[in-house]
Amino acid sequence: MASLNELRNGLVIRLNDIIFTIVDCQHVKPGKGSAFARTKIKRVSDGAVLDRTFRSNENIETVRLMDHRMQYMYRDGDGLWFMDNETFEQHSLPMDFIGEDLKYLKEGETITVKMDGSIPLALELPNFVELQIVETDPGLRGDTVSGGSKRATLETGAVVNVPLFVQNETRIKVDTRTGKYVERI
Numbered sequence: 001m002a003s004l005n006e007l008r009n010g011l012v013i014r015l016n017d018i019i020f021t022i023v024d025c026q027h028v029k030p031g032k033g034s035a036f037a038r039t040k041i042k043r044v045s046d047g048a049v050l051d052r053t054f055r056s057n058e059n060i061e062t063v064r065l066m067d068h069r070m071q072y073m074y075r076d077g078d079g080l081w082f083m084d085n086e087t088f089e090q091h092s093l094p095m096d097f098i099g100e101d102l103k104y105l106k107e108g109e110t111i112t113v114k115m116d117g118s119i120p121l122a123l124e125l126p127n128f129v130e131l132q133i134v135e136t137d138p139g140l141r142g143d144t145v146s147g148g149s150k151r152a153t154l155e156t157g158a159v160v161n162v163p164l165f166v167q168n169e170t171r172i173k174v175d176t177r178t179g180k181y182v183e184r185i
Contacts, residue, residue, distance in 0.1 A: 001059045007037045012044070014061045015052075019044045019121060044114070044121045065114045065121065072109050085110065093120055103158035104129050104176045125176045130185055131155055132171050139164030 002011065004027070011022045020041040029035045034056045042049050054060060070082040070091070079092040080102075093113075095102060097120065104125055105111070112124040136152035149161040152172075160174055162181045173182040 002062045003059065004035060004037055004054055004056045006062075007039065007054065007060065012063045012065055013041070014063050015041075019063055019065075019116060020050075023049060063116060065116055068113045068115055069110055070113050072105055072107055072111065074107060080105075082111075082113065091120070093123075098123055101125050101176070103154075103156055104131070104174065104179075106131065106156050127176060128173050128182060129176055130171055130173055131158070133162070133166065133168055136162065136166065136168055138167070 002013070007022060007025050009022055009025055013020050013022065020043055022039050023042050024040040026038045027035065028038060036056060037054045039052050039054065040049055041052050069085040071085060073081045073083055073090070076092070078095055080095060080098060082091050082093060083089070084091065098105065101123060109129065111126070113120050114122040114124065131154040133152045134155050137150050139150060148164055150164060151159055152162045152166065153159050154174070158174070158179070160179060160181050162172065166172065166184055171185040173185055174180070175182050
């Protein structure tokens with residue numbers, strides 16, 4: 001349990017059996033009345049951000065999440081199979097749990113899964129991944145109407161804008177946070 005003074009950015013808490021991360025915390029001590037903390041909390045399961053005020057007499061349950069490095073092995077129906085790099089145990093995660101990150105995930109890639117005991121709560125991809133282009137139009141010299149970029153389909157099915165000089169079968173680095181091309185490898 002945490003008191004009002006222990007609230008800070010990045011702390012993971014449980015409210016009504018839902019796990020949240022504190023994104024922004026401001027401690028307020030008004031002239032009259034008791035102190036309180038005005039916070040923005042992010043629900044770990046879906047990323048929704050809520051405003052919440054905690055009073056000085058409230059006790060907040062803290063949660064200790066463990067980071068597990070896991071390697072993506074294969075897809076089986078509606079689930080994806082991962083292997084824990086330390087214990088070599090295999091875990092199946094549903095595709096809807098991974099969500100939009102699925103388009104940057106390829107077999108053999110290592111990711112971080114945040115877990116509360118044995119329950120996976122969140123998935124973190126590396127900031128940058130290297131993927132191969134499987135289909136793109138040839139770049140035409142002088143064609144700058146489209147801003148000097150073209151669409152390319154990657155080996156995972158993701159579609160990104162790349163410069164005109166990038167060709168098929170080229171390996172590129174993509175920023176998973178923004179979904180944008182970074183460089184050719």
